[in-house]
Amino acid sequence: MPRIECDVCIIGGGISAALLSQKLSELKPGLDVVVVEAGKRLFDVEQRMNYRRRAILYGENPWPGDWIPDQAAEGIVTRTMAVGGSAMHWQGHINRFSEEDLRLKSMYGLAVDWPLSWPELERYLCEADRRIGVSGGPSPHPEDKPSRPYPMAAMPLTYNLIEIRRWAERSGLPFYGVPRAVNTQAYGGRPECQRCGTCTMCPIGARYSPDFTYKQLLAAKKIRLHDQTLVRRLIPHDTGNTIVTAEAVRADKPNEKIEYSARVFVIASGYAWTPHLLLLSANNRFSNGLANSSGLVGRYMTGHKFMTALIEVDKKLYPGMNEPHPIISRQFFRCPADKPFVRYDIQIFEAASRPRLFGTNGDVLFGDNLLNDWRSRSRRGIARVRMYYDSHPSRDSRLTLNSEMRNRFGDPMPRIVHKLDEAAETREDATHQHIQNIYQQIASANDCKILSTNVANYQDHPSGGTRMGFNRQESVCDSYGLTHDHPNLYVVGAPTLPTGGCTNATITFSALTLRSAERLAQSL
Amino acid sequence: MAAPVLKNLRAQAQTESFPGTEESALKEIAATVLPETLSRQGTDKVAVDFIRWVHDYKQGAEMQNGYGVTRVRSVPPGPAAKYLDQLRELSSSVLVDPDTPRRRTLLAERLKADGIHDLPGLPLTGNIVVDLMAFYFNSSAANDLLYEAAIGRDTCRGLEHSSAQPAPFKLGSN
Numbered sequence: 187m188p189r190i191e192c193d194v195c196i197i198g199g200g201i202s203a204a205l206l207s208q209k210l211s212e213l214k215p216g217l218d219v220v221v222v223e224a225g226k227r228l229f230d231v232e233q234r235m236n237y238r239r240r241a242i243l244y245g246e247n248p249w250p251g252d253w254i255p256d257q258a259a260e261g262i263v264t265r266t267m268a269v270g271g272s273a274m275h276w277q278g279h280i281n282r283f284s285e286e287d288l289r290l291k292s293m294y295g296l297a298v299d300w301p302l303s304w305p306e307l308e309r310y311l312c313e314a315d316r317r318i319g320v321s322g323g324p325s326p327h328p329e330d331k332p333s334r335p336y337p338m339a340a341m342p343l344t345y346n347l348i349e350i351r352r353w354a355e356r357s358g359l360p361f362y363g364v365p366r367a368v369n370t371q372a373y374g375g376r377p378e379c380q381r382c383g384t385c386t387m388c389p390i391g392a393r394y395s396p397d398f399t400y401k402q403l404l405a406a407k408k409i410r411l412h413d414q415t416l417v418r419r420l421i422p423h424d425t426g427n428t429i430v431t432a433e434a435v436r437a438d439k440p441n442e443k444i445e446y447s448a449r450v451f452v453i454a455s456g457y458a459w460t461p462h463l464l465l466l467s468a469n470n471r472f473s474n475g476l477a478n479s480s481g482l483v484g485r486y487m488t489g490h491k492f493m494t495a496l497i498e499v500d501k502k503l504y505p506g507m508n509e510p511h512p513i514i515s516r517q518f519f520r521c522p523a524d525k526p527f528v529r530y531d532i533q534i535f536e537a538a539s540r541p542r543l544f545g546t547n548g549d550v551l552f553g554d555n556l557l558n559d560w561r562s563r564s565r566r567g568i569a570r571v572r573m574y575y576d577s578h579p580s581r582d583s584r585l586t587l588n589s590e591m592r593n594r595f596g597d598p599m600p601r602i603v604h605k606l607d608e609a610a611e612t613r614e615d616a617t618h619q620h621i622q623n624i625y626q627q628i629a630s631a632n633d634c635k636i637l638s639t640n641v642a643n644y645q646d647h648p649s650g651g652t653r654m655g656f657n658r659q660e661s662v663c664d665s666y667g668l669t670h671d672h673p674n675l676y677v678v679g680a681p682t683l684p685t686g687g688c689t690n691a692t693i694t695f696s697a698l699t700l701r702s703a704e705r706l707a708q709s710l
Numbered sequence: 711m712a713a714p715v716l717k718n719l720r721a722q723a724q725t726e727s728f729p730g731t732e733e734s735a736l737k738e739i740a741a742t743v744l745p746e747t748l749s750r751q752g753t754d755k756v757a758v759d760f761i762r763w764v765h766d767y768k769q770g771a772e773m774q775n776g777y778g779v780t781r782v783r784s785v786p787p788g789p790a791a792k793y794l795d796q797l798r799e800l801s802s803s804v805l806v807d808p809d810t811p812r813r814r815t816l817l818a819e820r821l822k823a824d825g826i827h828d829l830p831g832l833p834l835t836g837n838i839v840v841d842l843m844a845f846y847f848n849s850s851a852a853n854d855l856l857y858e859a860a861i862g863r864d865t866c867r868g869l870e871h872s873s874a875q876p877a878p879f880k881l882g883s884n
Contacts, residue, residue, distance in 0.1 A: 240766075240768075240771075241774060242864055243763060243766075244767065244768070244771065244785055244832070244834075245773050245774060245785065245831075245832045245834065246768070246771045246772065246773060246774070246785060247771075247772045247773055247774050247775060248774065250771075250772060251772075252775075253775060253782065255782065258780045259780060260780070263780060264775075265775040265780060265782065266775070341869070342869055342872050342873050343873060344872045344873060345872070345873055345874055345875045345876070348873060370869065378868075378869065379869055380866035380867065380868050380869075381866065381867045381868055381869055381872055382865075382866040382867075383863055383864070389866070390866070502857075504857050504859050504861050504875070504876050505853070505857070505861075505863075506850065506853050506861045506862075506863025506864075507861060507863075507872060507876070508872060538853075540829070540831075541829055541847040541848070541852070542828060542829060543821070543826065543827075543828050543829040543840070543843070544827075544828065549818070550814075550817070550818035550821055550822065552742065552743045552814045552817070552818075552843075553742070553743060553744060553745050553746050553810075553814075554745045554746045554747055556745070556843075556847065557745045557747065557852075557855070557856065560847075560856055561856055564856060564857065
């Protein structure tokens, strides 16, 4: 059986693993770091313009081969399994959480507090901004001000967004451009944005994706990257609690087991596959899975719910100028402690009406008739107004092993069922009403119609499953991701979040990962 | 095993030779269902672009898997053979009548009879009329025509000037 020895074995090759291995290589030069990723490497930036073209014309996957046929889950999950993970095709929205997210229990009596302070997290947010490459401008709220300025000037607002901001601010709410992991100048060996309007498949690498970090680390021989290698089990010591090996299998040699032996193991496999691996690693001594003396592995699966409205804008807009770039208001990010709890961000995107084949009278439309019908619905602009709202998970919000769905090796795959806690469930109607009132406030301020509203039936930006906390009774790991049960096993990234906040989470769990890197380096 | 191979080879040959002798029929359909504003020259160009789209079609290619969607989908089988059959049939029926409104009435009846409910986001229905319309009306060019502005939605335009109102659009300029 092939045996690979290293100092640090990182399981999972997404953005958390990229930032962790980059920082470890700086803090401890010469450290032998191996990143093991089940998916393949997509180091093909030169092909991406063509992939993008075909995605537009044919709906083809612009990240071909970024999934594994039998490695899937039931519930909300991205199929992406590749070096770089979901951050290969994110939009790069860099919205920060706030102090309220870390102090929900002490400020509002809700959910739990995070086991670190806001100033402690904030310094790592700035570091994550620098490493990822963030472009952003000042928020109107002084509490949002980063302690270090963003490394790049903000993405300019398009003509559409300037008009939409003017329109939205008539409601009395302040807006500004969302900070982005998109280059507004050459940065980090990647070029300036060319405004292709397809950030999820950025064809030039102006939007950060972890493949660039991996390529740099590999070129400098700072890490080893074993892709297409699925870790199936972690094996603890026969009598102690340290993790001794990770058992894996390569895609091209499915019958040959590989063993990774390391001083430290880090699971950086995202919110689905991190708790999954811990549960899958159950044995006689750890019958509920590893790191699970609390019984909380796979529990408190979180994220945030959201509402979306399409609202008329009393101005002609020109959809297609830069659709992925929104403006944001954080007016309702900070709920006064003496008021009913409601927290959400407001992100507004340009939107467009679609051509339709049937007119209002049921006639099929052709030619100029179709064009004129479409034009009549496009004289006024449309804004897509989306609120991510703070909604906390129940203990029974779970990832479990699904024995009815197995991969080729017979391993049960994850089943994810999100469930809100009682307080969050109880305030759902009030939250929706609050948001609906804001839709009305924006529309009324402009004498415009709300065209539609929708409450999503799933949680966006999923996280949790191995939450961090103050003690082993209420959490799986400490604030550095070190599991309470195993002295050489860390978890990093999205699964460590106790609550999912009310805005995009990537920069927050990236910051936590960078903080973990320091503790991990000190321990070696 | 020979049958699927032969079937694939035939499908490939049909894709490469599309639209065979039916190019003029395709252009007639384009002139019937696409905006008159484009002029005949403009609708002919869309028809030629559509032919290129058919030639470059990769049946079975994996499709975007989408966030939160665990089902993996593939691009449907190549439509060339279906399209050719439909063009031949349309040549001997709808297109016999040179009058555009009457052609449209006949096409509308067929679309309703075929259970077509809307214009899809991608031209993958296998119905050449709907697919040709979807191909054009979802394009960056149609977006420019709609808003009468040179937005260039699908092009990479740089950040400079993005805060300015797009320049007026002139037909034939893209």
